[in-house]
Structures are given as structure tokens and as C-alpha cells.
Amino acid sequence: xxxxxxxxxxxxxxxxxxxxxxxxxxxxxxxxKQKLGYEQDEKANxxxxxxxxxxxxxxxxxxxxxxxxxxxxKPDVSELKFGQIxxxxxxxxxxxxxxxxxxxxxxxxxxxxSLHPAxxxxxxxxxxxxxMKAYRGVDGRIRLFRPDLNMQRMNVSSMSVxxxxxxxxxxxxxxxxxxxxxxxxxPHSESSSLYIRPCIIGIDGTLGVVQSDSAxxxxxxxxxxxxxxxxxxxxxxxxxxxxxxxIRAWPGGLGDRKTGSNYGPTIRVQKTALMKGLxxxxxxxxxxxxxxxxxxxxxxxxxxxxxxxxxLVTPPLNGLILPGxxxxxxxxxxxxxxxxxxxxxxxxxxxxxxxxxxxRLLEMFGSGTAASISPVSLIDFVGQxxxxxxxxxxxxxxxxxxxxxxxxxxxxxxxxWAVPIE
Amino acid sequence: xxxxxxxxxxxxxxxxxxxxxxxxxxxxxxxxKQKLGYEQDEKANxxxxxxxxxxxxxxxxxxxxxxxxxxxxKPDVSELKFGQIxxxxxxxxxxxxxxxxxxxxxxxxxxxxSLHPAxxxxxxxxxxxxxMKAYRGVDGRIRLFRPDLNMQRMNVSSMSVxxxxxxxxxxxxxxxxxxxxxxxxxPHSESSSLYIRPCIIGIDGTLGVVQSDSAxxxxxxxxxxxxxxxxxxxxxxxxxxxxxxxIRAWPGGLGDRKTGSNYGPTIRVQKTALMKGLxxxxxxxxxxxxxxxxxxxxxxxxxxxxxxxxxLVTPPLNGLILPGxxxxxxxxxxxxxxxxxxxxxxxxxxxxxxxxxxxRLLEMFGSGTAASISPVSLIDFVGQxxxxxxxxxxxxxxxxxxxxxxxxxxxxxxxxWAVPIE
Numbered sequence: 001x002x003x004x005x006x007x008x009x010x011x012x013x014x015x016x017x018x019x020x021x022x023x024x025x026x027x028x029x030x031x032x033k034q035k036l037g038y039e040q041d042e043k044a045n046x047x048x049x050x051x052x053x054x055x056x057x058x059x060x061x062x063x064x065x066x067x068x069x070x071x072x073x074k075p076d077v078s079e080l081k082f083g084q085i086x087x088x089x090x091x092x093x094x095x096x097x098x099x100x101x102x103x104x105x106x107x108x109x110x111x112x113x114s115l116h117p118a119x120x121x122x123x124x125x126x127x128x129x130x131x132m133k134a135y136r137g138v139d140g141r142i143r144l145f146r147p148d149l150n151m152q153r154m155n156v157s158s159m160s161v162x163x164x165x166x167x168x169x170x171x172x173x174x175x176x177x178x179x180x181x182x183x184x185x186x187p188h189s190e191s192s193s194l195y196i197r198p199c200i201i202g203i204d205g206t207l208g209v210v211q212s213d214s215a216x217x218x219x220x221x222x223x224x225x226x227x228x229x230x231x232x233x234x235x236x237x238x239x240x241x242x243x244x245x246x247i248r249a250w251p252g253g254l255g256d257r258k259t260g261s262n263y264g265p266t267i268r269v270q271k272t273a274l275m276k277g278l279x280x281x282x283x284x285x286x287x288x289x290x291x292x293x294x295x296x297x298x299x300x301x302x303x304x305x306x307x308x309x310x311x312l313v314t315p316p317l318n319g320l321i322l323p324g325x326x327x328x329x330x331x332x333x334x335x336x337x338x339x340x341x342x343x344x345x346x347x348x349x350x351x352x353x354x355x356x357x358x359x360r361l362l363e364m365f366g367s368g369t370a371a372s373i374s375p376v377s378l379i380d381f382v383g384q385x386x387x388x389x390x391x392x393x394x395x396x397x398x399x400x401x402x403x404x405x406x407x408x409x410x411x412x413x414x415x416x417w418a419v420p421i422e
Numbered sequence: 423x424x425x426x427x428x429x430x431x432x433x434x435x436x437x438x439x440x441x442x443x444x445x446x447x448x449x450x451x452x453x454x455k456q457k458l459g460y461e462q463d464e465k466a467n468x469x470x471x472x473x474x475x476x477x478x479x480x481x482x483x484x485x486x487x488x489x490x491x492x493x494x495x496k497p498d499v500s501e502l503k504f505g506q507i508x509x510x511x512x513x514x515x516x517x518x519x520x521x522x523x524x525x526x527x528x529x530x531x532x533x534x535x536s537l538h539p540a541x542x543x544x545x546x547x548x549x550x551x552x553x554m555k556a557y558r559g560v561d562g563r564i565r566l567f568r569p570d571l572n573m574q575r576m577n578v579s580s581m582s583v584x585x586x587x588x589x590x591x592x593x594x595x596x597x598x599x600x601x602x603x604x605x606x607x608x609p610h611s612e613s614s615s616l617y618i619r620p621c622i623i624g625i626d627g628t629l630g631v632v633q634s635d636s637a638x639x640x641x642x643x644x645x646x647x648x649x650x651x652x653x654x655x656x657x658x659x660x661x662x663x664x665x666x667x668x669i670r671a672w673p674g675g676l677g678d679r680k681t682g683s684n685y686g687p688t689i690r691v692q693k694t695a696l697m698k699g700l701x702x703x704x705x706x707x708x709x710x711x712x713x714x715x716x717x718x719x720x721x722x723x724x725x726x727x728x729x730x731x732x733x734l735v736t737p738p739l740n741g742l743i744l745p746g747x748x749x750x751x752x753x754x755x756x757x758x759x760x761x762x763x764x765x766x767x768x769x770x771x772x773x774x775x776x777x778x779x780x781x782r783l784l785e786m787f788g789s790g791t792a793a794s795i796s797p798v799s800l801i802d803f804v805g806q807x808x809x810x811x812x813x814x815x816x817x818x819x820x821x822x823x824x825x826x827x828x829x830x831x832x833x834x835x836x837x838x839w840a841v842p843i844e
Binding site for chain 1: 512533536551583619630672690
């Protein structure tokens, strides 16, 4: 029960206890089965491990490749934008409760999806996604960055909107196969990568606001350059609109899940930011204007205490922010370096303004898979402009972190976070 | 600008000032045009009224009817459930910014929708919908109930997620034509109706979390019976789970819009309610457990004050609840009757419990297009069971309201809210 009715801190729990997670999902599924009366059938119970309702399996993957004539030409790496060009193939796995759950996974040529006009994803946002990247290393090998964390989070998101879970290792294996097939799409460049977008959508063609008994898990791939259209942002720093009138997430909601419902409502605010000549939104929360996320990234503030001690602070996993894989990695890297303190705690606009006034605010940056580490140069907060000297230091922390992550991702160093796909 | 950055109370404003709304949308569109530099072209300016970017037009509607052999048999009215069977045709209107906006509307045979796998509706919940009904009256004529209110609200929802607006009268005319074509699907029964589901989805096939420059507005129809699968609910009253751990909407969010993002996160809570043997969720807000909505309905409480005065209270349009068309109609009906006071104000669980203990809580009911007026019999609130005698009175208010609405909708009385479609 505790797994189904997830508490706001569940994401932190997931990140800390991932090794137990598979087991929990299985137990959860078992309980559901008990409710449904499956356990009365001893044989079904014995076959549990292989039950397609619980997961699809890589061993069942079928592959239909493009005709050589269908293969599209690869784009020029220097002209890559974010998420506009897709590779030749995609992965699809259907789930139909009435057909005992998960069906066999398929890799097929990239194609449109045909949906019933009442499909629940199109009306009620019964949908979730993940974002990962594959990097072509200096040694030519292709690596994924901590895919297990994304897959675990995907299961948590899926449960949140009543969609089915799966064995994360099986999906990782299917995705690795997809990348192998489209491997020539992984850019030969350290400023680019292959963005991986797995998602699950509820496809029941009925209008009741209830659980979807059918779902489609699919994965598409796109070679990407920088996330921001103007490359200046990643070097000159992004500017942020911080307006307490807009709230991204709240306690008792799904703000810490990668569900579609967290994104639609941000569009109008992002538009407002752009109209004011700013890059992104800094999401605040509460009467004390707590900093939560920026754009679609987690948020870090680097400053000096009165006593000269340097501190990197990032908001805690309290249900209001996404438990980012890059966020987690930044924290772990900096804790390993052990050169300054790393705090996961609430930080407010007041504190940022005070630090800025006292000249003790060193850096602020966002972290995320799509945009990596993005320095912040400015916050527009209810009429005040707070300038942040993130990019003005000779050896800024954000750059050191970005370089270290890139070194791991592109195989300059061997590291357990970077998992070669073959 | 004030139209684009809508404040939480905008919905109330819309309902009160609908007559000015078309003008505002036009002005809003004009400002967008000015930003885009359209106004430099005098000729474009003159042609403004006919600009397809601003709206599609009924006059441009093309119709492709089913083959007679494709027409499906109508279901037995007594077996109708909610939203499971659809009529023979649908309405589709595409919007492509690069093709000067709205394209010509089409009525076509009901068919699946083909979407790019990166379509923004499938990942970021850039989607919204409406719900209306057409009723076959005792005189055989088919009537819509206050369609203008739904159409206005649809425009407000659309702006909220960065999707295009349109002339509401043009959409109403297209939908009327669609119903005329499928008129034999409007049930010949006063316990059934034809549910109308217009929606708009963002269809850009790109992964950036930004505005969708392409959209699809479509409308599907389904003959429906009662909303609840067990018909007992409408007569015996629904039971509600009230758990302060789950929050549906928050100030600064989109809780007062009919966007997909408000529905996905409710699925897990609705599941929890069902597992506890309860019908629906009563959504609370804040430390004082304010009552906001129930399931997908607005909420009414009818009670007696100390002085014997009867009062009907419903939560205010403060951004946390949907500005329901049925809600608005209930308020207007009861104000016209002028037999008891009608308050739009915050009502908390504490107050409900106190009224119940003192025997002064008469009725509680939900209002909505799908479920009409639904009496409540029980609230399960953190371990307490609050029984509500809604259905135990000999002449309950909820039933009087439901009957009055039905009399208007099914043409027993002539009323301006019921608009014949031909």
C-alpha cells in the first residue's frame, strides 16, 4: 500500500534505495494480483516471474528495420537543435490489461502513432516521460549516463498516473538495442549527443476520468546540440524570470514526477519570460519565495558564508522538485571532492538577494539532462534585477562540474555512471 | 496584456463579462499581431476580420460523410455508459502557425488521429477540452445547454497552455452541424443525452518545452447514460474520500482551467477512493481543509443557520475550482427562486462536521455536465465518517434543481439556456 500511495518524499527514497525498488514493484504488483484473485491459481503464482502482465522482456523483442531506401541522411552536427530531428527507428510496447498486460516489444521504422480520438493521454494527461542521453566517447564507444535512475523514476511516474510498471532492466536492454540499430545517429562530437525519450501514454479510447487499461510505451531518439537555441546562454549565462504569481508544484501534487501534467501549465509562464527578454522561469514557492526549479532544470546556488566557508546549496527533495539524475550526480561529485559543504535545504529569494548584496553569491546554475549545467547570470524578481557573477570567475564551479560530467559521459575517464551500450 | 497573463479570478470575470470577451480575444490577437509586425501591412490590417489566423469559419466547413455501409448501429439506450461509444462523424480543424493559422474545418467519418510521436500533447500535456451535452426534447427538437459558456471557457483554457483561440460562434456552428449529421445518435430518452467533447491538442513534433505552433481542434460525440457505472449513486448518493494529503489545485496554477494537466494527477487518488469502497474524491485545500471540488464536479452544501435561515453555499471562483456551467446555472436558478440565501464562499471540513453534528446539514451535492446533479451520502475524512442525509428528505433541493435543469434541457419549458440546434 505504501508504494501505491506515494508520499512526497518517495523520490528521495527511490534514489537512496533503488536496489530494493525492483523488489517493491514486484511486491506491489503481487498485491494487486492478490486483489484481483490471481493468487487463487497456484500455477499462475509459480509462473509469476514470467508473467507478461508484470513486465515485457527483451528476449521477446522483434525488430523490423527500415528499407535502406528509407534511411534518412544525418544532419550536420553544427546545426543540431534540441529535439527536432529523429532517428530511423523507434521502440514500441503495448499494454492491454485485457490481454494479460504487456505485449512483446517491437523496434520498427519511425512512424506516426495512431490513437483513438478519446485516448486518455489526449484529454486527461495520463502520460509521463523520461529524458536520457547516449554519448559517443573519445574511444568510439557509446555510453548511457546512469540509465537505471531514469528507468526507476519512470516506474514511479507511471504508478502516479495509474499506468503500468515494468522491469527496468528489460526496458534498458530494449533501448540499448534501439541505439545500436541507430548508432550512426549518435553524433561524433563532444558538443552533441543522442537524446533518448522514453514515454508511456494511456490509450484507452473512453472518456471516463479513470485509470487507462491500455497503454503504449515508446521510445524515440534524436541527435541534439545545446538545449538553448542561442548558444550564448550556455556561456554567458541564462536570465530568469522569478514571479511569485506562478507556482509550478505544490505539496500533495505530482511536482516530483516526470508526468506531462507538470509541463503544460508552464508554457504560458515561459512565454511571459520570453516576452520580457528573459530565457527561463525561476519557479518560486510559498510566502517566503523558496527557490524550487529553473525552467525544466534543478537549481544550485554556490556562495560564501560569513566565516569564509563555501557552500553549494540545492533545494531538498520535498515533493516540489523533480529528483534529477544530473542533480543527484552534481551532489555526489561535489561531496566526493569534499572541498566545500553541500547542503540540500530550502533557499529563499530573500537569502539570494542578501547574499548578492553582500557580494557573497558566487554562482547559480541549473542542472538537467537536456541542458547539462547552465550558468545563471540574472534574476528578474518583481522589479528587482539581481545580477549573478556565475560566468565571471576564472575557474567557476559550474564549469568544473560540467567538464567532469562530460569527461565521464564522453569516456575521457572510466566511471561506473557511464554504461557502454555494448 | 491582462488577457494573456490571466489572474486566478479571470474565470469569474469571463462568466460575468462574456459579452465583452470576443472583443478582448480579438484585441489580444491584435496585440500579438502588432508584436509580430503584421500591422505594418495596411492591407493585412483591413482584412483582419477575415484572417484565418484569428479564427476558422463555419462558412469554410467541408463535409465528407460516411458510406451508408460504414454507419454503425446505435446502442440500446438502457445499456449506455459514459463515453464508451462514439458516433459516426467527427469535426477536425488544424492550426499551423506557418500556414497563417487556422485551416478550414472538416467534418469527416470518425477515425483515429495520426500524431508525430513527439507531439507536445503526448509529452507535455499541451491539451485542453470541454464537455457539453445535446438533449432530445419532448418535442423532438435537439437542444444544447448554454454552449456559449463552454466555448468561452475553451478559449481561456487554450490561452493558458499557449494554444490558439478562435471565434466561439464559429465553433458552435460547426458543432451544431456535426450534431445535425449524427442526429440519430441523440438518444430518444430523458435519462440519456449526447455528450459533446471538443478539445485542442498541441501537435508539434518537437521535444522542446515551448509553445506548440501547430494544433488540432477536434470534436467527438457520444450517446451517454449516467456518469456513474452503478446507477445507485445518482439515487442513493455518492460516498467521498476527503484526504488532506492530496491537493488538486493551488493558487498560481491552472486549477480553474479545463486543461489535461488537472486530470492525470487525480487518477491515483480516485483509485485510492475506489479501493476504500468510496465513489469519488472530495478535494480539500489548505490547513483549514477547504472544500473545493468533488471528483470532476463542483460542490454545493445546503444547510440551516442558527436562526433557521436556509443557505446554499458553494466555493468561490478563487482559482482553485473550475468555473462550471452547471455550477453557474444552479446558482442562477436558486437566486431566481429567492427562497433561501445562496453564498459563494469558502466552506471548510470543520464547518461541515459541525453542521452535521448539530443536525443542520441538509444536503450536499455535486454539479457537472457529465454527472448533472449528484447527491452525496457520506464523507470519509481522516478516519471520521460523516453521513449526510441528502437523499433522505421527501423533497430534497438537489432533486428539485436536477428536475428543473432537465425540464429546461429536454424542452418541457422554454428557456434561453436551451438552444435548439436548428
